Amino acid sequence: MKALVYHGPGQKTFEDQPKPEIRDAGDAIVRITRTTICGTDLHILKGDVPTCAPGRILGHEGVGVVETIGAGVTTFKAGDRVLISCITACGRCAYCRRGMYSHCTTGGWILGNAIDGTQAEYVRIPHADTSLYPIPEGADEEALVMLSDILPTGFECGVLNGKVEPGSSVAIVGAGPIGLATLLTAQFYSPAEIILIDLDDNRLDVAGRFGATHVINSADGKAADAVMVLTGGRGVDAAIEAVGIPATFRLCQDIVAPGGVIANIGVHGSKVDLHLERLWSQNISITTQLVDTVTTPMLLKTVQSKTIDPKRLITHRFALADILDAYSTFERAAATQALKVIIEA
Ligand SMILES: NC(=O)c1ccc[n+]([C@@H]2O[C@H](COP(=O)([O-])OP(=O)(O)OC[C@H]3O[C@@H](n4cnc5c(N)ncnc54)[C@H](O)[C@@H]3O)[C@@H](O)[C@H]2O)c1
Numbered sequence: 527m528k529a530l531v532y533h534g535p536g537q538k539t540f541e542d543q544p545k546p547e548i549r550d551a552g553d554a555i556v557r558i559t560r561t562t563i564c565g566t567d568l569h570i571l572k573g574d575v576p577t578c579a580p581g582r583i584l585g586h587e588g589v590g591v592v593e594t595i596g597a598g599v600t601t602f603k604a605g606d607r608v609l610i611s612c613i614t615a616c617g618r619c620a621y622c623r624r625g626m627y628s629h630c631t632t633g634g635w636i637l638g639n640a641i642d643g644t645q646a647e648y649v650r651i652p653h654a655d656t657s658l659y660p661i662p663e664g665a666d667e668e669a670l671v672m673l674s675d676i677l678p679t680g681f682e683c684g685v686l687n688g689k690v691e692p693g694s695s696v697a698i699v700g701a702g703p704i705g706l707a708t709l710l711t712a713q714f715y716s717p718a719e720i721i722l723i724d725l726d727d728n729r730l731d732v733a734g735r736f737g738a739t740h741v742i743n744s745a746d747g748k749a750a751d752a753v754m755v756l757t758g759g760r761g762v763d764a765a766i767e768a769v770g771i772p773a774t775f776r777l778c779q780d781i782v783a784p785g786g787v788i789a790n791i792g793v794h795g796s797k798v799d800l801h802l803e804r805l806w807s808q809n810i811s812i813t814t815q816l817v818d819t820v821t822t823p824m825l826l827k828t829v830q831s832k833t834i835d836p837k838r839l840i841t842h843r844f845a846l847a848d849i850l851d852a853y854s855t856f857e858r859a860a861a862t863q864a865l866k867v868i869i870e871a
């Protein structure tokens with residue numbers, strides 16, 4: 527089969543690979559019909575993710591059709607259309623029983639990281655019963671690709687951790703796919719203000735169309751002042767970090783209101799400063815999380831009911847054979863205005 531393979535920092539090829547086979551009773555082999563590329567795949571290609579070894583097929587998002595199942599799989603059968611979660615969960619270990627699938631002792635974020643991923647014609651999914659979701663009849667499969675990772679990530683790590691509530695003020699730093707997924711799902715709770723901050727005017731325009739009440743281009747280094755003006759000098763109840771660099775974590779510390787939450791989503795590759803000399807008295811909380819994807823079934827219902835329309839995040843479509851073009855389009859997002867690219871196998 528054809529697959530996109532990571533060969534060490536800066537190196538990837540689209541090449542022939544052996545088709546995956548059932549290894550454990552709980553496995554399913556899924557024929558991929560649609561996948562996509564995540565900002566985290568770019569982190570891997572930069573060498574930021576040491577758990578991902580050269581030779582690995584990338585990708586942790588997608589939908590497909592079950593081809594074969596292991597002897598222990600009871601929920602799915604060959605021919606079933608399925609949504610693949612970026613997080614693999616056994617459902618039984620102590621972490622899974624707490625709903626913390628991200629830390630499953632035999633799963634977690636392994637797809638396209640510790641085991642071969644979804645940017646291929648076929649993928650092996652361990653713990654298939656508890657890591658795949660059935661696709662409802664008539665569902666729009668392109669929209670569902672957004673449920674593998676970005677919608678649960680924005681919702682769980684940003685909106686739920688940020689305690690977004692009716693009337694609250696929210697700032698989302700970073701208007702990439704994750705920041706925009708956070709923006710879409712924050713509106714479940716009717717916050718009074720949702721301020722999007724980024725360096726890219728195109729992404730800020732998209733944020734405005736997706737329901738941001740204010741957008742700020744932080745290129746001038748004055749975003750914190752602008753947030754203070756917008757909030758009457760108070761700051762925001764939820765400062766959600768969706769970039770993953772020291773400058774944006776710093777900005778969140780500068781704009782969080784007393785009693786507020788800094789909800790970190792970004793994958794950080796270097797240390798950041800924590801200004802406890804200012805924050806110790808401010809009654810704030812800081813949260814971090816690797817997405818658990820426990821909210822995927824709920825989010826699926828909101829997509830089915832059209833409460834949210836994640837298809838609006840899709841800007842480009844490619845055939846699997848053109849996945850290298852898809853990467854180059856996604857990597858040059860400022861020039862290509864790419865958000866999510868759909869790759870059809
Ligand atoms: N916690 C999790 O489980 C989890 C899951 C998925 C992704 N992530 C992480 O979330 C982050 C966002 O993902 P994405 O796919 O949206 O990434 P992305 O790179 O597409 O978006 C990041 C955005 O940040 C903006 N940006 C960069 N520097 C900035 C600055 N100094 N000030 C303001 N904006 C700035 C960019 O213009 C871009 O729009 C990444 O770090 C990704 O790895 C975390």
Ligand SMILES: [Zn+2]
Pocket residue numbers: 564565566567586612675
């Ligand atoms: Zn991802």
Ligand SMILES: [Zn+2]
Pocket residue numbers: 615616617618619620621622629630631632633
């Ligand atoms: Zn587990």
